[in-house]
Amino acid sequence: MKYKILISILLLSIACSNTEKKKSQNYETQKQEQNIKIADTSFADNKSKQKNTKAISFKLNIEYIRDYSMKIYEGTFIYHLNEKEISVTIHYDIVDMKDTTVFTKKINNDALLAYFSNLNLDTLKSEYDNKKIMFCSGTSLYIKYKKENKIKEIYLHCYSHNTINNILLNINKLVPDKYKFKLYRK
Numbered sequence: 001m002k003y004k005i006l007i008s009i010l011l012l013s014i015a016c017s018n019t020e021k022k023k024s025q026n027y028e029t030q031k032q033e034q035n036i037k038i039a040d041t042s043f044a045d046n047k048s049k050q051k052n053t054k055a056i057s058f059k060l061n062i063e064y065i066r067d068y069s070m071k072i073y074e075g076t077f078i079y080h081l082n083e084k085e086i087s088v089t090i091h092y093d094i095v096d097m098k099d100t101t102v103f104t105k106k107i108n109n110d111a112l113l114a115y116f117s118n119l120n121l122d123t124l125k126s127e128y129d130n131k132k133i134m135f136c137s138g139t140s141l142y143i144k145y146k147k148e149n150k151i152k153e154i155y156l157h158c159y160s161h162n163t164i165n166n167i168l169l170n171i172n173k174l175v176p177d178k179y180k181f182k183l184y185r186k
Contacts, residue, residue: 056117056147057083062171063091063142066182077179079171083113086171088179103179112170119167121145121152130158139182143167 060081065071075090078099088103107113121143130138138158145152156164160183168181 058117058119058145058147060116060119060167061144064181065140067139081116081171083107083117086174088175103175105174107174109174112173115170117147119145119147121154121163122150124152124154124161124163126154128154128156128159128161133158
């Protein structure tokens with residue numbers, strides 16, 4: 001009997017969180033479309049500067065938790081990006097479940113490759129944390145960028161940063177809808 005009650009509560013909480021997610025998805029989609037327009041214009045400005053720039057070898061790894069409350073069901077999305085391809089892997093914290101690569105694609109867009117290989121993240125802090133939101137709730141990003149001999153690691157918890165948002169929006173151009181980043185809204 002106890003298990004039936006626990007299962008009922010669990011299913012009810014899932015249904016409630018899914019309803020809240022659907023309500024916020026429309027708002028997030030509108031905000032992302034606005035941000036994409038902004039990112040596209042800044043990307044177009046940089047595109048002319050990067051035409052003659054050859055893509056430098058780089059590695060960009062991003063661990064993305066959409067919502068800590070749903071992490072056990074959705075897992076952690078891990079994006080691997082280099083000068084050849086992008087892949088998305090889902091990592092589950094459950095012991096018996098193996099990491100699964102759900103998407104891989106060769107990158108044929110020279111302008112995007114130049115953008116990613118010429119990122120300068122040195123001026124960014126290593127951590128951005130929204131102190132108003134409890135740790136282990138909301139969204140989080142862990143970014144590791146390696147170019148030549150330099151490695152930059154950045155952690156964001158429920159935080160929006162324009163430079164990072166532009167990176168995420170450009171990655172969104174390469175992946176299917178179900179693996180796109182949902183930007184944290186302020």
